[in-house]
């Protein structure tokens with residue numbers, strides 16, 4: 085999959101990589117570490133780690149750590165007050181100046197240059213990362229993030245007391261915890277908002293897909309996934325996500341964590357080795373299969389994008405049948421450094437088989453460009469229902485998520501799914 089050794093060091097400097105996604109120095113909080121490629125000079129677009137409760141929605145997420153793991157699990161302060169999960173078995177875009185990315189044969193060269201030029205220091209990690217190691221009992225109640233104090237009881241509700249001091253457990257996450265009555269006021273989505281969303285939905289359906297060609301082989305299909313399908317995707321990911329091989333907090337060998345939760349379907353991508361495998365080594369789980377319904381959606385999106393490209397006399401993107409889907413969940417402070425997706429097979433990369441990306445929930449500020457350089461990257465908002473495809477000449481594009489825009493998910497989606505505030509992203513690839 086991705087050639088990310090996702091995560092980079094700093095939001096204002098960059099991480100490094102040794103060409104096989106070497107982890108950052110211990111204690112850093114990388115965003116996303118392209119296998120070899122790490123964002124540089126990222127001084128803007130940092131997710132603000134606002135942990136204040138959403139005034140119009142009461143949403144909680146859950147996690148419970150259960151399985152053995154080689155690095156310390158993190159605690160997301162957003163994920164609290166939930167019923168426990170079942171135990172785990174041990175086992176606005178601009179297109180000017182856009183140029184295609186170098187092909188994979190240039191990768192090694194790029195990697196070595198990049199790894200020399202980037203910094204590994206992450207000065208902002210504590211304040212910009214929503215993920216913190218599960219505290220020991222004595223640490224419970226400490227200030228976790230952005231001055232928001234998390235009470236020990238809330239933290240204790242997530243992990244069983246006997247687990248809290250172990251560095252050998254995996255934390256699992258429920259992206260759609262059932263709402264629990266916390267005594268707060270729950271505001272229903274207003275009729276006005278609901279009607280507006282419905283109108284927009286109907287307008288989109290009537291007008292047909294709104295498609296932008298961002299570059300050769302790179303297509304953005306705005307609002308392409310219907311709200312009904314978004315709901316189905318979220319519900320499916322939620323079910324898969326709480327089972328074996330479900331969402332967890334990925335980390336690197338040195339214990340540094342990615343700023344997101346992840347689950348792989350089809351094959352597992354291992355951030356520690358930058359390789360795909362049939363089994364997730366941290367808990368010996370087998371990744372769930374990619375649901376048939378997802379295959380249908382990906383196929384249709386590829387066909388529609390190519391129809392549009394053909395109409396515009398462009399070069400069509402080769403189609404693929406995904407055998408990998410990486411599902412990321414970004415909470416409010418989630419992010420992902422610039423990286424390339426280059427861990428798929430040489431053949432897949434050389435043929436330019438596309439990555440097809442579905443965005444659901446809160447909007448992401450998505451960066452992309454020809455270089456691993458934040459300053460030179462373009463930015464486009466990926467909103468709920470958008471599909472982004474990059475293949476062909478853009479297969480090696482650098483890309484990442486600089487921030488999640490709070491409170492931008494369709495209300496109807498949140499009400500229908502109870503999804504936590506944040507963003508779900510699915511990237512499909514063929515190995």
Ligand SMILES: O=C(O)CCC(=O)C(=O)O
Pocket residue numbers: 086088410412420425441448450466483484485509511
């Ligand atoms: O969240 C996104 O939009 C990008 C995800 C991504 O680049 C990846 O999973 O490789």
Ligand SMILES: [Fe+2]
Pocket residue numbers: 086088423424425483511
């Ligand atoms: Fe990627």
